Amino acid sequence: MNHLVMMHPQIEEEEIVERYVRNQLAEEERKAFEEHFFGCDDCFEKLQVTERFVAGVRDAARSGVLAGEVEGRTRSSSWSRWLVPAFGVSACVAVLLAAFSGWLYFAQLPKMQQQLSQSAADLRAQQQARAALEQQLVQGIQAEANVPLVMLQATRDVQAAPNEVIVPPGAKHLVLWVEVPPGKSNQFRLRVDTADNRPVETLDNLQRNAYGALAVSLPVEALQPGDYRITLTSQEPSPASLLGEYRLRIRRP
Amino acid sequence: MSALTDTDLVTNIQRGQTEAEAALYEKYAARVYYLALRESRLPHDAEDVRAETFLRVLQAIRGNSLRSPEALASFVLGTTRNVLHELFQRRKQTGKTKEPEAADLSTPSHEEQFLDSEVQHAIERTIVRLKPRERDLLRMHFYEELPTQEIARRAGIAPERVRLIKSRALKHFREFYWRLDRATAPKKIDTQRR
Numbered sequence: 001m002n003h004l005v006m007m008h009p010q011i012e013e014e015e016i017v018e019r020y021v022r023n024q025l026a027e028e029e030r031k032a033f034e035e036h037f038f039g040c041d042d043c044f045e046k047l048q049v050t051e052r053f054v055a056g057v058r059d060a061a062r063s064g065v066l067a068g069e070v071e072g073r074t075r076s077s078s079w080s081r082w083l084v085p086a087f088g089v090s091a092c093v094a095v096l097l098a099a100f101s102g103w104l105y106f107a108q109l110p111k112m113q114q115q116l117s118q119s120a121a122d123l124r125a126q127q128q129a130r131a132a133l134e135q136q137l138v139q140g141i142q143a144e145a146n147v148p149l150v151m152l153q154a155t156r157d158v159q160a161a162p163n164e165v166i167v168p169p170g171a172k173h174l175v176l177w178v179e180v181p182p183g184k185s186n187q188f189r190l191r192v193d194t195a196d197n198r199p200v201e202t203l204d205n206l207q208r209n210a211y212g213a214l215a216v217s218l219p220v221e222a223l224q225p226g227d228y229r230i231t232l233t234s235q236e237p238s239p240a241s242l243l244g245e246y247r248l249r250i251r252r253p
Numbered sequence: 254m255s256a257l258t259d260t261d262l263v264t265n266i267q268r269g270q271t272e273a274e275a276a277l278y279e280k281y282a283a284r285v286y287y288l289a290l291r292e293s294r295l296p297h298d299a300e301d302v303r304a305e306t307f308l309r310v311l312q313a314i315r316g317n318s319l320r321s322p323e324a325l326a327s328f329v330l331g332t333t334r335n336v337l338h339e340l341f342q343r344r345k346q347t348g349k350t351k352e353p354e355a356a357d358l359s360t361p362s363h364e365e366q367f368l369d370s371e372v373q374h375a376i377e378r379t380i381v382r383l384k385p386r387e388r389d390l391l392r393m394h395f396y397e398e399l400p401t402q403e404i405a406r407r408a409g410i411a412p413e414r415v416r417l418i419k420s421r422a423l424k425h426f427r428e429f430y431w432r433l434d435r436a437t438a439p440k441k442i443d444t445q446r447r
Contacts, residue, residue, distance in 0.1 A: 048287070052367045053376070053422075053427075054364065055365070057392075059372075061392045
């Protein structure tokens with residue numbers, strides 16, 4: 001009989017089972033534990049499990065499984081091996097995406113919206129300007145009936161009656177017909193001033209038409225009812241010289 | 254019958270009940286075989302030791318030479334040791350093998366008797382649940398045989414923590430193993446074979 005009697009608290013506290021399996025007990029301890037587990041079902045069961053556990057761990061260490069090479073042999077470990085990094089990467093991407101979205105929403109979006117509003121306003125202004133120009137162009141190329149025409153007669157007598165023309169409502173242009181005295185000049189300038197010498201219109205590089213006269217079209221808008229002074233000068237060949245003065249009175253019906 | 258006390262077993266065997274002999278074998282066969290295998294390191298020697306041990310125990314009980322029936326467990330153990338001692342004596346005479354006391358016991362050569370596919374599978378499932386540091390710890394402890402203090406120092410944890418991790422790993426292993434063991438019980442042949 002052994003003198004040493006082993007009880008459960010000591011077995012638990014001193015890890016007797018594991019040390020027995022690993023042959024780390026002193027002779028007296030070993031015999032005392034054998035005495036114990038021969039009469040203790042629980043300790044014998046624990047001894048059997050520990051024997052298998054230690055054998056398994058040592059086998060795993062030898063084969064490299066314990067160093068993290070379980071993947072090839074166990075499906076669940078394979079899952080955890082790639083699943084955890086995959087989740088990690090996904091989480092990082094999600095965080096970065098959220099940060100980028102936040103930056104875009106709170107910092108860039110208002111700025112972009114402002115730029116967009118400004119661009120839209122510019123576009124509207126351009127469209128309006130274009131529409132106005134197109135309207136003017138349409139008006140300019142539209143055929144016009146009953147165009148008023150006045151044949152200017154030169155005069156040096158301030159007391160003489162001026163050339164007079166009645167501009168009907170709706171008329172856009174007034175045509176001036178000027179007889180040019182014979183001479184070497186082939187280019188002319190026609191200048192229109194009000195009676196008190198405010199310039200209204202100046203037309204350069206005029207040339208005689210087939211009738212040896214100058215035909216000029218003036219916008220009616222610029223010619224309010226009243227008296228005007230028109231001067232005709234030659235441009236080519238220089239020097240320029242005064243060829244004639246005309247007085248024009250515009251009336252409305 | 255297995256619920257009988259040792260005193261009941263001894264009494265019933267002495268009365269000639271063969272069921273009591275079977276119950277005695279049922280109760281102690283695994284322990285005798287385990288110790289015999291651990292000491293002899295050879296399964297067939299362990300089987301011989303077990304058979305010889307039970308023969309002597311039954312003879313002693315039947316012959317009323319067992320002084321204290323309540324000390325049956327100690328008697329079976331003592332008989333096993335005697336049979337083993339005789340085995341080692343025979344080995345020494347033939348010069349075939351050494352006694353376990355003379356052998357290197359730092360590496361239990363009987364551990365291969367406990368290794369089977371179920372143990373390996375249960376260990377793998379246990380390892381999967383461990384953190385890398387805990388795996389290192391088990392390797393240092395059970396394979397490299399480093400002292401607990403040194404393992405704790407290397408791992409940067411308290412020695413008590415080493416013990417806790419071992420205990421938790423063992424608990425997981427036990428759960429996995431018995432689950433597998435129950436699933437494969439009909440074909441199970443282990444160190445308790447009779």
